[in-house]
Amino acid sequence: MKQIQLKQVSKCFGNVEVIPPLDLQIEEGEFVVFVGPSGCGKSTLLRLIAGLEDVTTGQVLINGEDATAIPPAKRGLAMVFQSYALYPHMSVRKNIAFPLRMAGLDKAEQARRVEEAASVLNLTDYLDRRPGQLSGGQRQRVAIGRAIVREPTAFLFDEPLSNLDAALRVGMRLEISELHKRLATTMIYVTHDQVEAMTMADKIVVLQAGMIEQVGSPLDLYHKPCNTFVAGFIGSPKMNLLAGKEAAKHDAHTIGIRPEHVAISSTAGEWEGVVGVSEHLGSDTFIHVTCPVFSEPLTVRASGELDLTYGAKVYLTPDLAHLHKFDDLGIRLK
Amino acid sequence: MATQHSRSAARMMMAPATILLLGWMLVPLTMTLYFSFKKYLPLRGGDLGWVGFDNYVRFVSSSSFWPAVATTLVIVGGVLIITVILGVLLALLLDQPIWGQGVVRILVIAPFFVMPTVSGLVWKNMFMDPVNGFFAHLWRAVGAEPIQWLSQASLPSLIMIISWQWLPFATLILLTAIQSLDSEQREAAEMDGAGPIGRFSFIILPHLARAITVVVLIQTIFLLSIFAEIFVTTAGAFGTKTLTYLIFQRVLESQNVGLGSAGGVYAIILANIVAIFLMRVVGKNLDR
Numbered sequence A: 001m002k003q004i005q006l007k008q009v010s011k012c013f014g015n016v017e018v019i020p021p022l023d024l025q026i027e028e029g030e031f032v033v034f035v036g037p038s039g040c041g042k043s044t045l046l047r048l049i050a051g052l053e054d055v056t057t058g059q060v061l062i063n064g065e066d067a068t069a070i071p072p073a074k075r076g077l078a079m080v081f082q083s084y085a086l087y088p089h090m091s092v093r094k095n096i097a098f099p100l101r102m103a104g105l106d107k108a109e110q111a112r113r114v115e116e117a118a119s120v121l122n123l124t125d126y127l128d129r130r131p132g133q134l135s136g137g138q139r140q141r142v143a144i145g146r147a148i149v150r151e152p153t154a155f156l157f158d159e160p161l162s163n164l165d166a167a168l169r170v171g172m173r174l175e176i177s178e179l180h181k182r183l184a185t186t187m188i189y190v191t192h193d194q195v196e197a198m199t200m201a202d203k204i205v206v207l208q209a210g211m212i213e214q215v216g217s218p219l220d221l222y223h224k225p226c227n228t229f230v231a232g233f234i235g236s237p238k239m240n241l242l243a244g245k246e247a248a249k250h251d252a253h254t255i256g257i258r259p260e261h262v263a264i265s266s267t268a269g270e271w272e273g274v275v276g277v278s279e280h281l282g283s284d285t286f287i288h289v290t291c292p293v294f295s296e297p298l299t300v301r302a303s304g305e306l307d308l309t310y311g312a313k314v315y316l317t318p319d320l321a322h323l324h325k326f327d328d329l330g331i332r333l334k
Numbered sequence B: 001m002a003t004q005h006s007r008s009a010a011r012m013m014m015a016p017a018t019i020l021l022l023g024w025m026l027v028p029l030t031m032t033l034y035f036s037f038k039k040y041l042p043l044r045g046g047d048l049g050w051v052g053f054d055n056y057v058r059f060v061s062s063s064s065f066w067p068a069v070a071t072t073l074v075i076v077g078g079v080l081i082i083t084v085i086l087g088v089l090l091a092l093l094l095d096q097p098i099w100g101q102g103v104v105r106i107l108v109i110a111p112f113f114v115m116p117t118v119s120g121l122v123w124k125n126m127f128m129d130p131v132n133g134f135f136a137h138l139w140r141a142v143g144a145e146p147i148q149w150l151s152q153a154s155l156p157s158l159i160m161i162i163s164w165q166w167l168p169f170a171t172l173i174l175l176t177a178i179q180s181l182d183s184e185q186r187e188a189a190e191m192d193g194a195g196p197i198g199r200f201s202f203i204i205l206p207h208l209a210r211a212i213t214v215v216v217l218i219q220t221i222f223l224l225s226i227f228a229e230i231f232v233t234t235a236g237a238f239g240t241k242t243l244t245y246l247i248f249q250r251v252l253e254s255q256n257v258g259l260g261s262a263g264g265v266y267a268i269i270l271a272n273i274v275a276i277f278l279m280r281v282v283g284k285n286l287d288r
Ligand SMILES: Nc1ncnc2c1ncn2[C@@H]1O[C@H](COP(=O)(O)OP(=O)(O)OP(=O)(O)O)[C@@H](O)[C@H]1O
Pocket: A013, A018, A036, A037, A038, A039, A040, A041, A042, A043, A044, A045, A192
């Protein structure tokens, strides 16, 4: 079932069109991630769905009903903000109970649901603290707790992990994914971190300058990026996008090859190059290789056996099965 | 200031200012205490020697004492209530995006720049005058008998004048406090189903608690010593004699410095009682 549908939704701030008219469908129970560079309109799109901004044109449908004119509180959506937006003067318990209190639920029911949410999120020991006395990860969980007690039809997350350190981010990423599996509620998640997008999403929506570049599953986007923007954005490290004579050999304006699909050898190969900086990640080593045939250095994944000191001469061979071809507008060629 | 050396250097450099301030405070206080134990009538014999606690007893047993204390508290309390309530409302209003915001904000803070004497006279002569005042015209326009503001409703009139003067101060401080509220918090409350009133009472008002405390404390300090507004309007008549004004009358009109000084000491005590009371009630908002 289509749970949230955007029909020709656009948004202007004054004369600036931040989001040109776009269509989007989100199915029930899906984990959808909006991803894109900073300033591309991810938050704005999320706020349009939440009702915190009015659409300039178009319609927002929730559960098949036109929700464009419905105020945010009545849309049945819960939002987790980047700054957590906890109420500093209330205890954790009161923070989590706040939406229930506003909905006029009786005290016993409120307490029951708060306890339940707290045990799901490991917050039971902190219920009587103020938000100021919690760590970043705990605050994040309180914000999520405040969202889940309402039993919303969908959750909206706006970069909820961007204030956390790397280790905690990985942990919270798992917790949110697990929460999604358990609740089976629709979640819309905004991030500019493509690793988060790849690991969490059922469906990724790649945005650029307010426009949807591609919608698809993480592996779809990884294997079949529909243009050079998506190709360069999804995957870490970035895909090598190469133009010029070599691309013309493959009947394309630009060819794309991921670092993991290039073979490196010290004796023979298609492209000759010189080793630049190497990045050792333990499991993998990424090497920057400068080839005279390309204007930009390539990133290549290497296994440890080769002698790859700075300045050594190497040969690269792309795996043709994983070669992506794009035309002069950056659109993928079949 | 981490090292021993830098600490002592800092003390040396601060010493002149500290000593000056201390002297500034201690000299008048000591003189007040000194005179309060003396019979000192500048135009009727001058210094007539020590009299122990005579002045203190006389000041309290005077029929004007308790009414003056009551008047002081009524004025301070009334002005605080009006300025805080209206200040919050005005701050909420000014926080909205309205046309000509800059001009409106300047207009709102303008009364604060008017000198107390001037504002007292303006209100007395241009608004509250029973014959030519603006209010008199207004009352007559609707066919009502003009009110003799400063004699029939003297205390409310004074509270009105003083509130008008202090409202900008309260509004300004509360406005900055409202503007410092995280907009995501408001939006979160909106998503959580809080209406405008819910948002105000659960989010905005608690956020303002600290600013309101600051307004109350600072205003109290200044309102306890209100003088010019009374001097130019009622001159202490019609039940508008505050403790400060009573002291002024004792010293300058009755030319009794000893008695006035004793009153000054009572004023210090009253101010401290009010301060302790306020710190008990609202001071806890400050250390959050
Ligand atoms: N209230 C506003 N008034 C005018 N322009 C705005 C407003 N809010 C956002 N914009 C503009 O809209 C564009 C998209 O903003 P948005 O906050 O949606 O970006 P984002 O994708 O969430 O970026 P980030 O990843 O940095 O959070 C930006 O260019 C921003 O300047």
